[in-house]
Amino acid sequence: MNLGALVSEVLSVVAGAVSGEIKSEGEAIARLQVIIKQRLAAQQTMLAALQADDAEVDRRLALGAGEGPK
Amino acid sequence: MNPALLLPVIFGVALLVGAFTGHVTPEQLAAGAALLLVPGADRFAPLLRQLLRPAGGAPAAPGQPGLLALPTEEVHRLAGVAYESYAAATGGKTFDGRPMPTWEEARERIGHAWAAAVTGVIADHASRGALLCGSHHPDRLAPPRPPGGLLLLLLPLLALGCANIERRNAAREVFMQAQEQQTAALRELQTLSAAHQAALLRLPAGPVAVKAVVDFRARRQQTVDLSSKAADAARAAQVELGLRGPPEGLEALARAAGAAAGALADDLAALKRYAAQQLETAGGAP
Numbered sequence: 001m002n003l004g005a006l007v008s009e010v011l012s013v014v015a016g017a018v019s020g021e022i023k024s025e026g027e028a029i030a031r032l033q034v035i036i037k038q039r040l041a042a043q044q045t046m047l048a049a050l051q052a053d054d055a056e057v058d059r060r061l062a063l064g065a066g067e068g069p070k
Numbered sequence: 071m072n073p074a075l076l077l078p079v080i081f082g083v084a085l086l087v088g089a090f091t092g093h094v095t096p097e098q099l100a101a102g103a104a105l106l107l108v109p110g111a112d113r114f115a116p117l118l119r120q121l122l123r124p125a126g127g128a129p130a131a132p133g134q135p136g137l138l139a140l141p142t143e144e145v146h147r148l149a150g151v152a153y154e155s156y157a158a159a160t161g162g163k164t165f166d167g168r169p170m171p172t173w174e175e176a177r178e179r180i181g182h183a184w185a186a187a188v189t190g191v192i193a194d195h196a197s198r199g200a201l202l203c204g205s206h207h208p209d210r211l212a213p214p215r216p217p218g219g220l221l222l223l224l225l226p227l228l229a230l231g232c233a234n235i236e237r238r239n240a241a242r243e244v245f246m247q248a249q250e251q252q253t254a255a256l257r258e259l260q261t262l263s264a265a266h267q268a269a270l271l272r273l274p275a276g277p278v279a280v281k282a283v284v285d286f287r288a289r290r291q292q293t294v295d296l297s298s299k300a301a302d303a304a305r306a307a308q309v310e311l312g313l314r315g316p317p318e319g320l321e322a323l324a325r326a327a328g329a330a331a332g333a334l335a336d337d338l339a340a341l342k343r344y345a346a347q348q349l350e351t352a353g354g355a356p
Contacts, residue, residue, distance in 0.1 A: 024235075025235050025239055028238075028239045029242070029311070029312050032242050032245065032246055033312070035249045035250065036304050036311075038253060039250075039301060040305060042252075042253040042257070046259060046260050049264075050260065053267060057270075057271060061275070
């Protein structure tokens with residue numbers, strides 16, 4: 001193999017590695033954005049669920065108080 | 071050690087250290103090793119010097135005057151020096167024995183010819199690879215063409231770029247795992263709150279039950295606040311995590327997210343213990 005062919009081979013290995021890494025970085029960034037969106041959505045869901053549950057508990061506590069001691 | 075080998079040795083050591091610390095993947099190590107083994111790798115440092123040399127240092131081709139861009143006055147001054155040197159060597163006589171006029175006398179008629187002779191000597195001397203202003207290296211090889219040198223300069227930079235991509239991706243992976251842990255903790259918090267308040271509702275109706283619910287919610291708020299803080303941090307980190315800059319910033323964000331996930335998990339465990347204690351105490355209350 002002459003020098004030109006060897007350099008070309010090295011270039012293709014490096015180019016492949018670099019393009020592969022760049023592609024994997026793009027995929028990682030896309031996945032990260034999805035995960036962060038899910039996390040933020042879970043936060044809102046949790047707060048809404050706690051609020052709804054608290055409202056129901058308050059309602060039942062008030063009902064229980066209205067019924068008087070058992 | 072041959073100074074030209076210094077840069078390839080440093081590069082090779084950096085590759086090995088990077089491979090040991092996990093910053094360089096096996097593929098990158100192979101690419102870097104292939105680069106080092108390419109014939110002529112010891113010419114890397116001289117190539118770099120040739121690339122960085124200012125354009126004025128380029129050698130002139132034979133018979134091509136003026137490539138070293140000497141001022142005209144300097145050429146004429148050197149012509150006078152050459153004429154005077156000739157006169158000194160021949161005792162002030164021409165080739166046929168006649169007395170030579172002084173340079174001031176002869177300058178107007180033959181000054182241009184002596185200037186042409188000086189220019190020709192300079193061009194011929196420079197075309198043999200010597201620098202006019204520096205030391206003489208008659209056996210210096212002609213510098214290689216820039217594209218070849220740029221190639222050797224770009225390849226290690228590309229390899230180092232790959233190492234940074236690897237580190238950034240690893241930091242993003244750690245950050246994502248931390249977000250998933252926090253999301254799971256939120257689901258647990260929801261379940262715990264619903265179950266515990268339902269249990270408190272089974273207590274005899276009255277001030278004790280109401281106080282227990284109020285106290286639990288106050289304690290639960292600490293966990294909710296921790297989670298909200300972590301969510302704000304994730305929102306703020308979104309932009310930086312998408313960038314392709316130095317990996318250190320992303321690694322710091324990943325560490326912070328991991329710490330937040332750990333703190334949230336610990337606080338949730340403490341809330342569970344509080345809830346269990348609360349039920350035990352309330353159940354034992356008269």
